[in-house]
Amino acid sequence: MQISTVNQQFAMDVAAGLSASPKSLPAKYFYDKRGDYLFQQIMELEEYYPTRCEYEIFDTYKHRFLELFQHSDRPFQLLEFGAGDGYKTKVLLDAFTAQKANFQYIPIDISNNVLQILAADFKKRYPDLNIAPFNGDYFKALEQLSENTAYRKVVVFMGSNIGNFTRIEAVQFLRQIYQRLAKDDLLLIGIDLKKYPQRILDAYNDKKGITRDFNYNLLLRINKELGGNFKLENFLHSPTYNPQTGDAKSYLVATKDHEVYIEALEQTFHFEAWEAVYTEISKKYSISGVENLAKKSGFEVVNHFFDQKKYFVDSIWRKA
Template sequence: MNATFKNDVDLGLSAPTKYLPSKYFYDKKGDALFVEIMNMPEYYLTDAEHDIFKNQTLNLISALKINKTINFDLIELGAGDGIKTKELLKTLKQLGFKFTFIPVDISQNALNNLEKTIKKELPYISMNTKQGDYFNVLEDIKWFQKPKVILFLGSNIGNLKDGKAKEFIHKLSLALNVNDKVILGADLIKPKSIVLPAYNDSKGITKRFNINLLERINRELNANFDLNNFKHQPEYNEKEGIAKSFLVSTKKQNVEIGALNKTFTFYKNERIHTENSRKYNDTIIEDITKVSKLKIIDKLTDSKNYFADYILEKTAE
C-alpha cells in the first residue's frame, strides 16, 4: 500500500471542504483513460500543443539557443505518452544535437509504456526514465551536471493553484543553472463554450476518469464507495480563468475506508474537489515566474491561438 496515498486521502476527505489530489488519477486504468481524453474532439489542448511541436519544431529549437557541441539533458516532467515530445526528439537528433531524454512521471505504468514506444519508434534516442512527482524530482535534478532543458507541457502547471505554481517555479529555478531552459506549456484563457466541453465530453470519458479515483481508493485502501452515488461536475469561470472538477454525492451516505479505519459522511450535493485547470495569459505567467530567476525569452502559439509554449531561461540576476 502507498502510505502517501493513504495519508493524502485521509487529509483530503477530512477537510471541511473535501478534496482529493489530482495526481492520484494516474493508475493503470487512469493512464489509459487519459489517453482516451487526449484523443477526444472536445479536448483541444493536446492537438493545440502538438500543432506547435509538429509545425514549429525548428522555431522551438531555435528559441532554446542550445549549443550543438555540448551534450545536454532533456528532462520532461509529467511525460505521459510523449506524443508531442517525439516530434522534438526526432528533429533534435536529425539536426545532430547530443542529448539524453529523461522522462519523469508519477505513473510507473506510463513510463514503462513510453519506454517501449521510444525504443520501437526512436531506437537511436538515449533515454533514462525517472518515477516520482514533480516537487520531489526537482531535488534530484539539481545535481545533474550537464546543461538542462526542462519540458513541462500540456498545461500541467494549471493543475497547481497560483501560490503552489509560484512555489514550483521557484524550486524549478533553484534546480537549474544559468542559461538552462524551460518549455512551459500553458492553456490560454478562452470562452466557456470552448473550455468546458474539454472537461465534460459527450462520451463521458472525463467522468469515468474522475470516478476512477474513487474506484482506486476502493481497491487500494479497502473502501466501499458506491460509484453510482457520485456524479462528475466540471465548472469554468471565464473571468477567473480556472476550470474546476468535482465529484458530487447524489445522496446522504457513509463510506468506510478500511485502511484508515474511518467512516466518512457525505451529504447530498456535497462536493469533492478533484482538479483545477488554470488558463493563462502573459500577465499571469509573468506573475508566476517573477518569484524566480526564470525569465520569458520567447513564446510560440498554435494556429488557433488556444495554447502557448513559453520559453524560459535561468538568468544570473
C-alpha cells in the first residue's frame, strides 16, 4: 500500500501505540475532516459545558482582555495554538476589530481542513484583519514564537487544550513557550476545573453518542488511510474520571478476543477481550493546580477570569 509522507508519521505513531503495553493511540489524530466536524457537534452538546463556559468568560471580559494585551503603543500578535474553527475566538476578535486594535492574528492547527474553514470565515467576517494561518503540530509552531518581531506576543491556548497533556507534559510544553517569549509577553490559557465528577463524566459520554463516534473516528481513520480492518462493533467507548488526579481519560475497550490487520504496516495486532486502548486525557485542575502550573513553567499569574459557575478558568500569565 502506497502511503503519503504525511501519513508515514501517522503510520509510525499507530505502530508504536498498538505495539506498546498498554496500548494507546495519539489523540492528535482525531482531527481529520470528519473529526473536525464531530468536534464541532460536541461543542454544541448539552453535556459539553466547557465551550459555553469559556464563551461566557470571553463575552464578559473581552474589553478587559484587550486592555491587558494593549498595555503599550506596540501592536500585538495573537498566536492561537489549536485554534479549531475559531468559534469562541470570534467573540474576542469582534470586540478587538470594533475597537480598531492594532494586532496580527496567527491561528495554528494540525488540521489543515479546519484551518482553511477558519481562514475563509475570518477573511469574510474581518476584511481588514491581518491574519497568517500556520498549519502544523504545536511543537513545529513553537518556532514561530522565536521570531523576533515588532509585536508584543500574546499566546492563546484555549478550550482546555492543555488538558490533553499530562501534568508533566504540560509543564514541559509551557516552559518551551515561556523560553521563546520576551519579557512582558502574555499567555491566555483556558483550563477546565475540577467539579462534580458526574458532570465531567457526562461531558465525555453524551447521550447522542457523538463523543463515542469521535473516538471511533481514530479507528476509521486507520482503516481509511492505512488500510486497517478495525470493526467498530468490537470496541466500546469507555471514559473514566479520577477526582483526585483530575484525569478524565478515554479508552476504546475490545469486547472480544480478535485480531486487526493494518496493510500499510504489514502487521497484525492482537486484542484480548476487555483490553483497553488509551486515546485521550482531558485533565482537570484545581485553582491551586493552575497556579502551580504557571509557577513551574516560569510565568507570573496576572489574573484569573471565571464563568459564573466556576466550572472553567481563563487565566492570563505574563513572562516577568
